[in-house]
Amino acid sequence: LDKPDLSDVRSDLQRIRDSLRETYNLDSAKFSFELLSRLPEVLRDSGWKVALTLWKDKIIDVEASDAIDEVYGVAVDIGTSKIIGYLTDLKSGKLLEVCFIENPQISYGEDVISRITYASENVENLRRLHKVLIEGINKVISRLCIKAKCRARNIYEVTVVGNTVMHHLFLSLSTKFLGLSPYVPVVSEPINVEARELSLKVNPSANVHVLPVIAGFVGADAVADIIATGIHKSDELSMVVDIGTNTEVILGNKESIMASSCASGPAFEGAHIKCGMKAVTGAIERLTIDPKTLEVTYKTIGGSPPVGLCGSAVIDCIAELFKAGIIDRGGRMMDQDMHDKIRMVDSDREFVLVRKGEDGAKRDIVITQRDVREIQLAKSAIYTGCYILMKRMKVRPEDVEKCYVAGAFGNYLNLTNAKLIGMLPDLSPDKIEFVGNAAGAGARMALVSKSVREEAAEVARKVEYVELALDPDFQLEFASAMYLPHRDVNRFPSLKDLV
Template sequence: VGCSHEEIFDFAIAGNTAMHHLFLGLPTRHLSLSPYPPVSSRGLEFEASKLGLKGAPDSRAYLFPIVAGFVGGDAVADMIATRIYSDRRISLLIDIGTNAEIILGNKDGLYACSCASGPAFEGAHIKHGMAAMEGAIEKIWIDPETLRVNYKVIGGVKPVGICGSAVVDGIAWMLRSGIIDSKGRMVKGEGMFRMKIEDGLPAMVVASRDEAGIDRDIVITQQDVREIQLAKAAVYTGISILMRRARVRPSDVEKVYLAGAFGTFIDPESARDIGMLPEIPLGRVRFVGNTAGAGARMALISSRTRELAERILGRVKYVELAADRDFQKVFVDALELPNRRRELFPTVNRIIERNISRIRGD
């Protein structure tokens, strides 16, 4: 930013609970033991130099309060940036990473949880997964008539891999086109010229070796589908349980905030169609980017924002998903595409059935 260390007078730090504790040198062993209590949850302020931060001689460092063992100060910063704590309308905030923090509520109260969505959404554990950078396929769509696979690449160069949002796109289109069934199994059929066997399992070729910038086909494998099923089921389960606790239906949610790097790029229609998001009108979905960073910047320049963070903390009810009586059932149902409980996704199922009927000529 073009300034020296001596010109920095204040720091604001928002991160997950584990990073918060490691940064402060606090013990972390208990964070791996139920009920995963943090050593300290309130906001803290120190002389920056005592934390090893280089700034002006009298610079200070503020650390956001944390909600629970798996919902940290970054989630509090998310709430501040989106202002869901003051909105009379019910909002759903999802900050998607290796862990997804989910917050539901309005000015009358907030519920929060964290779910282990895993790194698949960020391209990890995916055969040709990569970060959203030049050469990554960022969007996939399939012509439902010809089953031709189309894609868009970041930077307009030859593709070398697929980022997480494109994998979600690909799976959504495979479902809509009948290439995979509700169990996530790939079904090889007439006209599916892009199908092949990869590592002994079926795979769909997104970019052939001739099209790619690497010396092999770029594919979405059966195992990739499984990884996304696990990740999306975790997110949906968190949302579903919070809605039940708050006595809220999907139709009651007037705003959906998608935050984080993955949340910035994902197609909400694809996320809904695979069953990661409930059936909420797509016009209510907003991409808000790095809200944790935005909230931290607000606290950096305002003592009132820091006081607000403490007040918000007192209004959040943390829900431990694994302890919920319905967790296992909701999660298992959510593994199917879009969900074993078809009545939860009437619009999506109608779209899928209509597309498959058209492909078959029914």
């Protein structure tokens, strides 16, 4: 830029505009109001050599041109239990770092219903849930920046996914009517808002793109699941099952898609399970039980001494105990006099998987009768969701060409065991694919692509929401699905030999 003198007293902004017009033929760039206050110093400190960052037609940052040219974005997946952030280099599209923390809202309730209840009591509670969520996300962002050695003010773009309750709490919107029939969200379309309006600690003018939601109980995470798996563009009839505290079930192809949500509880994330834990270092992530000797073989995350069971191991555990005859089709565990690994503690029966001291374990790692009941409830909810959606679309299991299973199971999920306990319909194993955190993957895709955002908006408009509880078969289906794998063994022809 030319320096101003008494014969050229154009304003600082005008000088930038004129240069943009002359050099880039850019005529109508908007200027973020917040930047104006920094503009005069930056121009003069840099000797009138500056680099601008634009978002669409808006200038959102001005730096000295010799400042390193860093442009980052963060995709955020707000789960009911976990907040995950993905730091991305926006120029190369490369994923730089991943980081997660427990959702700090957990101290106000473990599931979405209890948080809705808390937030609906008064507006201060709503604001508090919003605030702790923002603080949590800021913590994730700050850790990402430390790990990648980058400055938060060079983060210019944020995408956010989450279920509708997380979505509303992130935006400080009332969740009260999400908890009351007919469960209407305040807004379903995608939202773009400047970071400073939400006090997110990135560049204050960064655009925060919140992906659209489908319905009160099928959120932006489901939209991201669809985007990540691409079922909305595929000819194949596909199913997506995203397992979490709420499990989203999605079925369809490029013609039409139905989606639903079931309250499967946090069992598969390790919560409400006596020795359950998240998929972090020390968690047993897979295990087998010898049906004759009941010898337990297992693998922990990071190869560390075993600390507890994460979701994938919990599934293995139920399946293996079932195959070994330790639990029956109704989920009842055998008496303690059957085997010395079975014992009574606090009037609950439990099976000892790892004894204290073994492989460095600091306590006995067990699975209890109560744990089995918890898993039965969870898997029954998921199966029922899949079943009712298939029924609505008039689809038989053999018609489903692909089934994507997503969830926070670390890197491992034994899909055969998941089917064996009846969590998933009886599909051929080659049709089933574990895709990890699909919602996060969708958020990352939206972070770097405008067309993906348009696709997501289109998906959210087109997907049909199915309210499971309204289905006349729901109660009966749910009860029947409590069995392992199901009361009606004909539903699982491939497992007939085992059962």
